[in-house]
Amino acid sequence: MKIREFFKMNQNLIDELCIIVGKHNVKTDEPMSKHTTFRIGGPAQIFVTPHTVEEIGKVVAACNICQVPFFILGRGSNLLVSDAGIEGVIVEFGENFSEYTIDGTTVKAQAGASLAKLGNAAEKASLTGFEFAAGIPGSLGGAVMMNAGAYGGEMKNVVDRVWLMDKEGNLLEKSGAEMDFRYRHSIVEDEGYIVLEAALTLQKGDIKDIHTRMEELAQARRSKQPLEFPSAGSTFKRPEGYFAGKLIMDAGLRGYSVGGAQVSEKHCGFVINKGGATAADVMQLIEEVRSRVYEQFHVELEPEVKICGL
Numbered sequence: 373m374k375i376r377e378f379f380k381m382n383q384n385l386i387d388e389l390c391i392i393v394g395k396h397n398v399k400t401d402e403p404m405s406k407h408t409t410f411r412i413g414g415p416a417q418i419f420v421t422p423h424t425v426e427e428i429g430k431v432v433a434a435c436n437i438c439q440v441p442f443f444i445l446g447r448g449s450n451l452l453v454s455d456a457g458i459e460g461v462i463v464e465f466g467e468n469f470s471e472y473t474i475d476g477t478t479v480k481a482q483a484g485a486s487l488a489k490l491g492n493a494a495e496k497a498s499l500t501g502f503e504f505a506a507g508i509p510g511s512l513g514g515a516v517m518m519n520a521g522a523y524g525g526e527m528k529n530v531v532d533r534v535w536l537m538d539k540e541g542n543l544l545e546k547s548g549a550e551m552d553f554r555y556r557h558s559i560v561e562d563e564g565y566i567v568l569e570a571a572l573t574l575q576k577g578d579i580k581d582i583h584t585r586m587e588e589l590a591q592a593r594r595s596k597q598p599l600e601f602p603s604a605g606s607t608f609k610r611p612e613g614y615f616a617g618k619l620i621m622d623a624g625l626r627g628y629s630v631g632g633a634q635v636s637e638k639h640c641g642f643v644i645n646k647g648g649a650t651a652a653d654v655m656q657l658i659e660e661v662r663s664r665v666y667e668q669f670h671v672e673l674e675p676e677v678k679i680c681g682l
Contacts, residue, residue, distance in 0.1 A: 382418075385438040389420055389461070392430045397421045397468075404453040404681075407445060407464070409509055411602040412651050413453030414681065416462040423468050425537075425568055432541045432566075435461050443680065444566050446511030447486060450518065450604050454681025455651045465513055474499070478532070479572040483513025487520075490572075495586060500577030501530050503585045507593050509605070513567035517560040519553045523589055528553030535569040536560070543568075556609055556676060598636040601644035604677040607658065608641060611671050617641030619671055623664045630657040643677075651681070 389398045398420055404413030418440075422428045435442040441460035445451075465484035472481035472490060474497050481490055491506025504525025505515065514520070516534055519527050531548040538544060544565070552559040560567055593599065608616040620626070620640040627637045632649030635657070636642040643657055662673045 382438060382440060385434060385440055385461075386418060388434045388438075389418065389431060392434065393420055393422050393427050397423075402462070404448075404458060404462075407462075408448035408451050408453055408604070409602060410448075410452055410604045410645055410649075410654070412455075412645060412649060412654065413451075414455045414457030414651075416458045418461045419464065420461055421464045421466070421468045425543075428463065428469075428537065428566070428568070429541045429543075431461070431463055432537065432539070436540065444513070446484065446514040447509065449508075449510040450514060450677055452604055452651055452654055452677050452679045454679075456681060458681050465511060470511075477574050477576060479574060480569060481512050481572075482569050483511060483516075483567045485512045486510070487512065487515055491586065494574055495579065495582050498577055498579045498582065499574040500582050500585075501525075501574040502572065503582060503589060505530075506586050507590055512570055516551070516567050516570050517558055518556050519558050520556075523592070526553070530572045530574060531570055532573040533571040534567060537566040537568055539564045596639055598638040598642050598644050601636070601646060603636070603642050603644045606641050606676050607643040608661075608673045609676045611673060614669075614671055615641070616673055619665050619669055619673070620661055623661075623668050625661055625664060628657070628661070630654075630660065633657045635661065655679070 400418055401415045402419035404416055405411050420431055422431055443458060443462050445462050445464045469482045469484035472485050477499060479490060479494060487505045487508045487510055491502055494502045504523045508520055508522055515527050516531060534546050534551060536544040610616055617640040620635060625635050626640050628635045631653030632645060632647050633653035634644050634646045636644045643654055658675060665671055665673050
């Protein structure tokens with residue numbers, strides 16, 4: 373549907389969203405390239421930034437009444453948006469929904485809180501167990517949804533409770549054990565839940581040891597990952613018994629490019645935006661990498677990056 377036609381048909385929804393979150397928190401035809409770490413993506417038809425759980429519930433209800441799809445956006449760090457953009461309403465959880473509290477060894481935070489911010493807060497409170505996540509460029513909500521992990525740690529090891537909203541706007545609370553955490557998976561995606569808040573249980577530690585560990589992991593990321601280029605992090609999930617990056621390297625694809633998209637020369641598990649890459653470039657590169665790896669090693673690579681849009 374053309375943008376102009378969409379706006380004409382959904383002006384009542386836009387007016388309602390402006391009432392719910394304030395006119396300055398509703399944008400139309402918003403470039404998603406401004407909101408993804410890939411720096412790629414066409415326009416969002418409607419882009420909304422709520423600040424409270426009540427506002428989120430009202431936004432969801434308004435979308436449901438108007439039968440317009442909505443998509444929850446965190447920090448855009450694991451997302452590839454099509455060049456044509458995204459239909460419907462993008463509901464952003466970023467700085468607008470990122471408050472946190474620390475009580476003893478419990479860190480409770482809203483879904484938009486960055487993992488870096490929470491990692492620094494845990495360090496200052498001499499809490500250990502979250503060092504693995506501090507360098508992941510995403511939000512708490514996204515990390516819970518996909519059970520994010522790095523350097524031997526996973527969210528399932530620290531999540532105690534999660535507060536959720538279902539597609540109808542009902543509020544739910546689940547324990548970490550009820551989240552069905554597995555490799556890059558949780559119940560959130562299966563049920564279409566929205567992560568609102570989560571409580572993390574950490575342990576008391578020595579602030580110097582915590583700082584040293586975080587510096588070690590930061591240095592490891594800088595030396596092994598192509599942080600100097602826009603990307604969505606690891607492009608492929610780890611196939612059982614293999615490492616995606618090594619398979620891609622052994623297939624002779626280090627530095628392989630399609631348009632502005634390239635298999636990183638520094639780490640073959642990353643597809644980077646070398647400059648001016650389109651979503652179509654990235655998609656074609658992903659499919660060619662998957663094909664070449666399967667032809668040579670009979671291993672199916674599954675994308676870890678979430679692909680969405682028109």
